[in-house]
Amino acid sequence: MDDILLMLPGPTTVHPRVLNAMSQAVVNHRSKRYGEILTETNELMSKMFQTENQSYLITGSGTAVMEAGISNVLNAGEKVLNVVGGKFGERFKKIADAHGIKTQELAVEWGTAVTPEQIKEALDADESIKAVSVVHNETSTGVAAPIKEIGKVMKNYDALYIVDTVSSLCGDEVDVDKYNIDVCVTGSQKCIAAPPGMAAITYSDDAWAACENVDSHTFYLDMKAYRKSGNKDPAETPYTPSVSLTYAMNEALKMIDEEGLDKRVARHHKAANATVAAAKALGLELFADEKVSSATVTALKIPEGLTDSDFRGTIRDEFGVELAGGQDHLKGNVFRIGHMGNISYKELFQTFAAMGIYLERNGIVEDGAAGVSSLVKSYL
Amino acid sequence: MDDILLMLPGPTTVHPRVLNAMSQAVVNHRSKRYGEILTETNELMSKMFQTENQSYLITGSGTAVMEAGISNVLNAGEKVLNVVGGKFGERFKKIADAHGIKTQELAVEWGTAVTPEQIKEALDADESIKAVSVVHNETSTGVAAPIKEIGKVMKNYDALYIVDTVSSLCGDEVDVDKYNIDVCVTGSQKCIAAPPGMAAITYSDDAWAACENVDSHTFYLDMKAYRKSGNKDPAETPYTPSVSLTYAMNEALKMIDEEGLDKRVARHHKAANATVAAAKALGLELFADEKVSSATVTALKIPEGLTDSDFRGTIRDEFGVELAGGQDHLKGNVFRIGHMGNISYKELFQTFAAMGIYLERNGIVEDGAAGVSSLVKSYL
Numbered sequence: 001m002d003d004i005l006l007m008l009p010g011p012t013t014v015h016p017r018v019l020n021a022m023s024q025a026v027v028n029h030r031s032k033r034y035g036e037i038l039t040e041t042n043e044l045m046s047k048m049f050q051t052e053n054q055s056y057l058i059t060g061s062g063t064a065v066m067e068a069g070i071s072n073v074l075n076a077g078e079k080v081l082n083v084v085g086g087k088f089g090e091r092f093k094k095i096a097d098a099h100g101i102k103t104q105e106l107a108v109e110w111g112t113a114v115t116p117e118q119i120k121e122a123l124d125a126d127e128s129i130k131a132v133s134v135v136h137n138e139t140s141t142g143v144a145a146p147i148k149e150i151g152k153v154m155k156n157y158d159a160l161y162i163v164d165t166v167s168s169l170c171g172d173e174v175d176v177d178k179y180n181i182d183v184c185v186t187g188s189q190k191c192i193a194a195p196p197g198m199a200a201i202t203y204s205d206d207a208w209a210a211c212e213n214v215d216s217h218t219f220y221l222d223m224k225a226y227r228k229s230g231n232k233d234p235a236e237t238p239y240t241p242s243v244s245l246t247y248a249m250n251e252a253l254k255m256i257d258e259e260g261l262d263k264r265v266a267r268h269h270k271a272a273n274a275t276v277a278a279a280k281a282l283g284l285e286l287f288a289d290e291k292v293s294s295a296t297v298t299a300l301k302i303p304e305g306l307t308d309s310d311f312r313g314t315i316r317d318e319f320g321v322e323l324a325g326g327q328d329h330l331k332g333n334v335f336r337i338g339h340m341g342n343i344s345y346k347e348l349f350q351t352f353a354a355m356g357i358y359l360e361r362n363g364i365v366e367d368g369a370a371g372v373s374s375l376v377k378s379y380l
Numbered sequence: 381m382d383d384i385l386l387m388l389p390g391p392t393t394v395h396p397r398v399l400n401a402m403s404q405a406v407v408n409h410r411s412k413r414y415g416e417i418l419t420e421t422n423e424l425m426s427k428m429f430q431t432e433n434q435s436y437l438i439t440g441s442g443t444a445v446m447e448a449g450i451s452n453v454l455n456a457g458e459k460v461l462n463v464v465g466g467k468f469g470e471r472f473k474k475i476a477d478a479h480g481i482k483t484q485e486l487a488v489e490w491g492t493a494v495t496p497e498q499i500k501e502a503l504d505a506d507e508s509i510k511a512v513s514v515v516h517n518e519t520s521t522g523v524a525a526p527i528k529e530i531g532k533v534m535k536n537y538d539a540l541y542i543v544d545t546v547s548s549l550c551g552d553e554v555d556v557d558k559y560n561i562d563v564c565v566t567g568s569q570k571c572i573a574a575p576p577g578m579a580a581i582t583y584s585d586d587a588w589a590a591c592e593n594v595d596s597h598t599f600y601l602d603m604k605a606y607r608k609s610g611n612k613d614p615a616e617t618p619y620t621p622s623v624s625l626t627y628a629m630n631e632a633l634k635m636i637d638e639e640g641l642d643k644r645v646a647r648h649h650k651a652a653n654a655t656v657a658a659a660k661a662l663g664l665e666l667f668a669d670e671k672v673s674s675a676t677v678t679a680l681k682i683p684e685g686l687t688d689s690d691f692r693g694t695i696r697d698e699f700g701v702e703l704a705g706g707q708d709h710l711k712g713n714v715f716r717i718g719h720m721g722n723i724s725y726k727e728l729f730q731t732f733a734a735m736g737i738y739l740e741r742n743g744i745v746e747d748g749a750a751g752v753s754s755l756v757k758s759y760l
Binding site: 011019027189 | 384386388390391393394399400402403404405406407408409411439440441442443444447474475478479567569575576577578596597598599600601602618619620621622623624625628702
């Protein structure tokens with residue numbers, strides 16, 4: 001169970017320091033001690049979001065915090081522009097639909113990224129758009145949206161800028177305040193490399209102002225309740241949090257702080273570039289447009305003549321490396337390599353060694369060592 | 381940090397076996413291995429609920445699962461009868477209000493329990509009541525509602541029977557199928573004695589039938605999504621679960637199974653009776669009506685002449701025992717001793733030793749040993 005290397009777009013392998021922190025005795029979540037840990041963790045989250053605003057932890061998945069993000073700033077009937085170029089863009093739209101928020105889809109071909117110009121056009125064409133939702137890093141396709149450049153457009157409009165950085169924060173550049181992001185959400189189990197089950201959110205002043213005018217659609221995900229409890233001294237959560245996952249987040253964020261956010265992001269870019277080069281060296285084809293390919297996950301087409309189940313099954317069972325399959329209509333045609341969290345050169349060597357052996361053994365490539373040879377060059 | 385004994389109505393001290401299980405490496409939540417653990421855990425949950433129906437885990441607090449419980453079986457405008465005799469009864473009502481469900485409060489004086497006759501009267505008076513929500517164990521007051529007897533009433537009506545057993549399941553008698561309960565919810569951090577952050581829910585056929593006619597009000601807490609994923613083979617959750625807390629729940633439920641559910645419930649009743657007797661021996665007065673006092677938490681009045689902060693602060697700082705304060709209007713007047721989860725005689729001796737020393741030292745009682753002497757008799 002412990003020997004499988006997770007090369008997934010989350011969850012990622014969790015460092016023993018974080019697992020040890022998580023297994024500390026559970027304290028009372030209304031105690032001063034927990035309040036101190038929560039406050040420190042919230043502050044570290046704001047540091048990683050690169051925002052002066054307060055951040056809040058919510059016990060739940062990335063989906064929970066996406067729902068908290070969008071449902072508290074829009075009333076039913078108000079319009080949101082959802083950029084949809086993959087499974088998680090779709091999810092934002094489905095969440096908004098579930099709350100009776102009026103949705104307008106800005107459809108982007110899977111594997112490509114939305115452009116700032118497309119956002120500008122949509123906003124110019126319809127003044128009733130109150131918010132725009134963008135998934136920064138679409139793990140289903142391996143595409144990173146240009147959130148910095150979109151932020152420059154958003155600056156000139158009143159619409160709120162809602163960004164899902166679940167699989168990018170601490171692995172790719174996200175600067176909430178500089179990018180004019182109003183609502184930013186993330187999860188524990190991606191680039192932060194804590195176990196899954198905890199999520200975080202931050203709101204700008206404009207987002208809070210919108211929130212004041214919205215009747216909360218839900219109770220558990222009511223952001224006003226998180227603000228009220230979070231601003232107590234010591235800080236609290238409105239409902240019982242996962243104390244253990246708070247320990248884990250705290251330790252994981254301290255490890256990121258020790259590494260340095262910039263260095264960590266650079267490490268992710270290096271791993272992404274090395275992965276793309278090694279994949280090409282093995283004759284594999286990128287699913288995503290290379291110009292917008294993700295810093296944290298690479299989606300590749302499964303070579304003709306191979307089946308997904310035998311390919312990923314053998315890589316897993318014989319070599320102990322777990323790769324991700326495709327989602328929805330990409331199932332069976334695409335596989336994905338996550339290189340997020342604590343992944344560095346050695347895990348990539350293991351992964352490309354396994355893939356190279358498998359591909360040469362099955363007659364797909366002549367030189368199974370081409371991937372690892374390429375990695376040597378990337379890490380020279 | 382590790383030396384504080386939690387005598388709280390949750391979270392409770394977590395056994396090292398459970399903490400160790402939790403710190404195992406995180407596996408892919410879409411893997412066969414996780415599916416097996418989830419299926420086993422769901423089955424153990426159904427065993428503890430004493431139901432033939434399927435149970436589902438939801439990553440979140442007890443509040444999340446209360447919201448999932450009530451918001452998926454009632455449409456906006458439909459009426460629920462909320463029994464309110466404490467903070468958690470109130471919460472059910474607030475959740476229903478947040479979803480536009482029509483609420484009717486059956487107010488019960490804090491410290492007393494609703495009677496089956498009151499439920500019957502309310503149902504007879506208003507045929508439009510589609511559901512009744514009851515909190516089995518109201519931790520804010522230390523009162524247990526007669527859910528078995530209410531179940532006999534509910535059997536004769538079409539209204540759904542929604543029961544919060546967050547702080548009673550595995551500590552007091554809960555037999556979902558025999559009691560005609562349609563929606564039963566619980567949390568990880570109370571009598572199950574796992575860390576907080578995970579919750580569980582089970583639906584009867586009637587609840588599922590109602591659910592079919594309800595447009596889900598939320599996305600993260602949409603029960604149809606949990607059913608769809610949970611019924612896959614291997615089982616899944618619709619959104620990324622807390623894998624670590626699933627391990628913890630699995631281990632904690634296995635420990636309960638090893639102890640035996642009946643024996644565990646009997647142990648809780650014994651601890652509750654011993655606590656009440658020892659408290660009386662120290663001259664302390666119960667807040668709750670003794671006839672309906674809880675099997676898992678005892679609420680006591682703070683003796684005149686003492687302040688809550690000095691009393692509980694000293695018990696904590698000098699003796700390492702954390703007692704709970706009162707909630708809402710009971711703050712400062714009531715304190716609470718949780719005796720749930722793994723608590724047995726030795727923790728009660730520590731607690732009553734600390735309280736006895738403090739009370740005699742402060743001139744409140746003459747014989748500070750009266751509490752522990754009483755405990756000896758209870759455990760003869």
